[in-house]
Amino acid sequence: MRILVTGGAGFIGSNFIVYMLNKHADCKIFNVDLLTYSGNLNNLIKVENNPNYKFIKADIANRTEVNQIFKLGIDAVVNFAAESHVDRSIMAPDIFVKTNVLGTQVLLEEARLNKVSKFVQISTDEVYGSLGEEGFFNEETPLLPNSPYSASKAGGDFLVRAYYETYGLPTVITRCSNNYGPFQFPEKLIPLIIVNALSEKAIPIYGDGLYIRDWLYVEDHCSAIDLVLNRGVNGEVYNIGGNNERTNLQLAKTVLRELSKPETMIQFVQDRPGHDRRYGIDSKKIRSQLGWNPMYDFETGIRNTIHWYLQNQDWWKDIEAGEYRNYYLKQYGTRMSVNQ
Numbered sequence: 001m002r003i004l005v006t007g008g009a010g011f012i013g014s015n016f017i018v019y020m021l022n023k024h025a026d027c028k029i030f031n032v033d034l035l036t037y038s039g040n041l042n043n044l045i046k047v048e049n050n051p052n053y054k055f056i057k058a059d060i061a062n063r064t065e066v067n068q069i070f071k072l073g074i075d076a077v078v079n080f081a082a083e084s085h086v087d088r089s090i091m092a093p094d095i096f097v098k099t100n101v102l103g104t105q106v107l108l109e110e111a112r113l114n115k116v117s118k119f120v121q122i123s124t125d126e127v128y129g130s131l132g133e134e135g136f137f138n139e140e141t142p143l144l145p146n147s148p149y150s151a152s153k154a155g156g157d158f159l160v161r162a163y164y165e166t167y168g169l170p171t172v173i174t175r176c177s178n179n180y181g182p183f184q185f186p187e188k189l190i191p192l193i194i195v196n197a198l199s200e201k202a203i204p205i206y207g208d209g210l211y212i213r214d215w216l217y218v219e220d221h222c223s224a225i226d227l228v229l230n231r232g233v234n235g236e237v238y239n240i241g242g243n244n245e246r247t248n249l250q251l252a253k254t255v256l257r258e259l260s261k262p263e264t265m266i267q268f269v270q271d272r273p274g275h276d277r278r279y280g281i282d283s284k285k286i287r288s289q290l291g292w293n294p295m296y297d298f299e300t301g302i303r304n305t306i307h308w309y310l311q312n313q314d315w316w317k318d319i320e321a322g323e324y325r326n327y328y329l330k331q332y333g334t335r336m337s338v339n340q
């Protein structure tokens, strides 16, 4: 199968490419990535010389570029490419609409014209909005996005649905909970905690720290997408979750304990506007219909992740030295001084 993976230089996309090339000798992967601030070809060093792997720098929202890529002969598309950080979407929503909505539509249109056999849209549980203390999101839960990021992902999902209903494009949507693992950009909570702790910097925790996320180890997410790509039923949505709900505060304390760092590094800062209180995923459907089972419990996953960041300090120190550092100071420098 000749698979177009978009956003393959990002965290989940790069993990997926390595996973697929290791697992399937017969798949050829075309990785299309714009290499924005969080895309990093260093994530793919293990496979860069693999004859079944090819990188192409392009923007999924650029029709001309996407049209050229489909001329290579594409059987299936897995669309990871997205602006994904909620805080950034609050500061600059326009780029989220461009990539997550327009980019998805451009890909869908070329996929339709080129008659691909599968289009997998990688979405998020955030499109469902926020939960209270009880209940879970299932695939029938209405979409109630609260941030510009989740609204743009919901927009992409609606277009995917429309291409299935209107044109019969063989689409499937996956909605996952919070991922963690190697190569995650340190703007997201878990790598941010690890990197800050190792750099002796404060750990910023928004609001009361009692917000809850359901954590999924990235390799388990990759195995779920592989199943959906091969066996997912067209027109369907599959939720993917780790059943590992933790408050942000619990998480920060766990990581600090693993690193033998004091809890006094935690600093409560101003809350995120429109902050979703809790996400909890009901993933019975993919478990019972496609036989998916996560391999990693949270304790193993978090230890692997911490170990990876300890072993790969050059990877994140390079990132910290770049443009990201300015962004970080702008974002957290202000938040912290407000509360000090």
Ligand SMILES: Cc1cn([C@H]2C[C@H](O)[C@@H](COP(=O)(O)OP(=O)(O)O[C@H]3O[C@H](CO)[C@@H](O)[C@H](O)[C@H]3O)O2)c(=O)[nH]c1=O
Pocket: 084, 085, 086, 087, 123, 124, 125, 126, 176, 177, 178, 179, 187, 188, 189, 190, 192, 204, 205, 206, 207, 211, 212, 213, 248, 272, 279
């Ligand atoms: C960066 C940061 C985050 N937080 C809080 C906000 C959230 O309650 C929680 C996790 O934040 P984030 O790592 O930004 O992730 P979150 O907003 O949940 O969204 C993630 O998970 C989603 C899936 O649920 C993905 O669709 C998003 O792309 C991904 O960014 O930690 C803090 O308390 N302090 C921080 O410095």
